[in-house]
Amino acid sequence: KQEVTQIPAALSVPEGENLVLNCSFTDSAIYNLQWFRQDPGKGLTSLLLIQSSQREQTSGRLNASLDKSSGRSTLYIAASQPGDSATYLCAEQTGANSKLTFGKGITLSVRP
């Protein structure tokens, strides 16, 4: 059974801290891994997409890595800000036109 796990479910850090959010997946036949952000009461916003042939992707203060052999992806947020407070979800896709399987998300709170 294809599963995506995100632990811990919640994280609170002081402003300015660098942090890493973890995501693990069980299906090694990964096609791509995506990270999304969800603000309270809103839809999801795509942050980064890593193809299976890639090791990492970067966008501004965000860097996502993919390690297929260990079934893990990480989202690194540099110099966190209160505006980064949101729920971060990772999702795995195992083939073209196949579904995205989501983790339950990590709710991040960045304290001023």
Place this chain on the structure above:
Amino acid sequence: DTAVSQTPKYLVTQMGNDKSIKCEQNLGHDTMYWYKQDSKKFLKIMFSYNNKELIINETVPNRFSPKSPDKAHLNLHINSLELGDSAVYFCASSQRGAEETQYFGPGTRLLVL
């Protein structure tokens, strides 16, 4: 200017009623999706359409019927609503299937009483 829009934003209804949720995307994408996010915030795919053709149909009760009149619209009709249908329903779209970035709508919050 909204890329993916859904109506209504909130829907409160009685058990047993039939309701519809509409979704439209103005991105020119070929593929559209419906997701359900339950009270524990777990997000799960329900359906996916590519150029008006159903390509993903997860284990969803027959009471849920998606309809795609054209590739810019994917509506969700729900018959005989049950308490367990209460959730947030998200529509999304992408260019060539899920391997491309998906763009989500703001969600429809359904409460069945």
